[in-house]
Amino acid sequence: MTRTARAQDAVVGVDLGGTKTNAALIDREGHILRRATSRTPGRGGPGEIVRTVGRLVEQVGRHAHPLGVGVGSAGVIDHVRGEVVSATSVLRDWAGTPIRQVLEQWTGLPVVVDNDVHTHALGELWRGRAREVHSMLLVAVGTGVGASLVLDGEVWHGARHVAGHLGHIVSAYADGRPCVCGGWGHLESVASGPAICAEVARQTGEPVDRLQDVVHAADAGSAIETDALRQGALALGVAVGGVVNLLDPQLVVVTGGVTGAGPSWWTAMDRALRAELLPATRDVPVLDSELGADAALLGAARMAFERTSRV
Numbered sequence: 001m002t003r004t005a006r007a008q009d010a011v012v013g014v015d016l017g018g019t020k021t022n023a024a025l026i027d028r029e030g031h032i033l034r035r036a037t038s039r040t041p042g043r044g045g046p047g048e049i050v051r052t053v054g055r056l057v058e059q060v061g062r063h064a065h066p067l068g069v070g071v072g073s074a075g076v077i078d079h080v081r082g083e084v085v086s087a088t089s090v091l092r093d094w095a096g097t098p099i100r101q102v103l104e105q106w107t108g109l110p111v112v113v114d115n116d117v118h119t120h121a122l123g124e125l126w127r128g129r130a131r132e133v134h135s136m137l138l139v140a141v142g143t144g145v146g147a148s149l150v151l152d153g154e155v156w157h158g159a160r161h162v163a164g165h166l167g168h169i170v171s172a173y174a175d176g177r178p179c180v181c182g183g184w185g186h187l188e189s190v191a192s193g194p195a196i197c198a199e200v201a202r203q204t205g206e207p208v209d210r211l212q213d214v215v216h217a218a219d220a221g222s223a224i225e226t227d228a229l230r231q232g233a234l235a236l237g238v239a240v241g242g243v244v245n246l247l248d249p250q251l252v253v254v255t256g257g258v259t260g261a262g263p264s265w266w267t268a269m270d271r272a273l274r275a276e277l278l279p280a281t282r283d284v285p286v287l288d289s290e291l292g293a294d295a296a297l298l299g300a301a302r303m304a305f306e307r308t309s310r311v
């Protein structure tokens with residue numbers, strides 16, 4: 001089979017994040033045939049963001065005649081209508097954007113849209129850690145703390161598209177800190193990358209922009225950075241352990257930028273999680289992502305194949 005013939009049975013997967021947007025041409029076996037990346041013009045407003053996605057779709061789909069487009073986007077997404085329900089200010093005026101409608105007009109292709117944490121879970125389900133399971137809790141800890149619950153092989157979106165907002169449950173470790181959602185003492189305000197940086201900045205009086213700098217200082221033995229990372233890991237582990245008791249998934253996958261903080265972060269998180277588990281859930285596997293950043297692209301592609309097979 002020639003490469004061109006394979007490409008004709010392909011779709012475009014898009015991972016639209018707060019800082020960058022990735023797109024890839026992906027075949028039915030989940031092979032990435034071509035990829036492109038662009039900075040997300042978050043301050044430019046929805047028109048500019050969707051145009052950026054449209055250009056990336058054209059770029060990776062050129063001469064390949066893709067069957068459709070799948071998009072995983074930051075924000076709360078109405079996956080039925082392909083619209084943004086709400087979003088943080090990182091993507092200006094993103095709420096209300098009819099992503100599917102605009103992209104279908106732009107590309108002339110069928111488009112399907114979901115939240116990016118959900119597409120990450122779909123990627124793990126299709127070609128990653130969760131190939132053999134029917135239920136999974138995927139936890140993404142990076143700029144925020146999100147989750148996706150897979151039940152009977154399907155993402156659970158909730159009654160209002162909000163399911164998975166793990167970062168916005170109360171954590172004893174958050175000590176009443178303000179949260180980006182407007183609440184107080186939520187998990188995200190102690191366990192996310194920006195929260196860990198903010199805690200170090202509060203204690204040292206020096207601004208901290210990158211989690212990587214915190215990790216390097218902790219690796220060099222600095223107590224403030226070590227404690228901030230540990231507090232975040234413990235808070236996440238306790239919360240995820242409680243969710244496992246509530247939902248009893250076959251598998252937990254923990255992914256996102258903060259998991260790159262190294263083995264001591266992972267060990268602290270895993271121990272705190274296991275200390276919470278009921279005896280019957282103690283054998284639940286807790287694994288890292290098999291696909292990394294490609295999971296959301298692959299999950300978006302899987303959605304597009306499912307959509308196009310119904311058309």
Ligand SMILES: [Zn+2]
Pocket residue numbers: 167168169179180181182183184186188
């Ligand atoms: Zn919150």
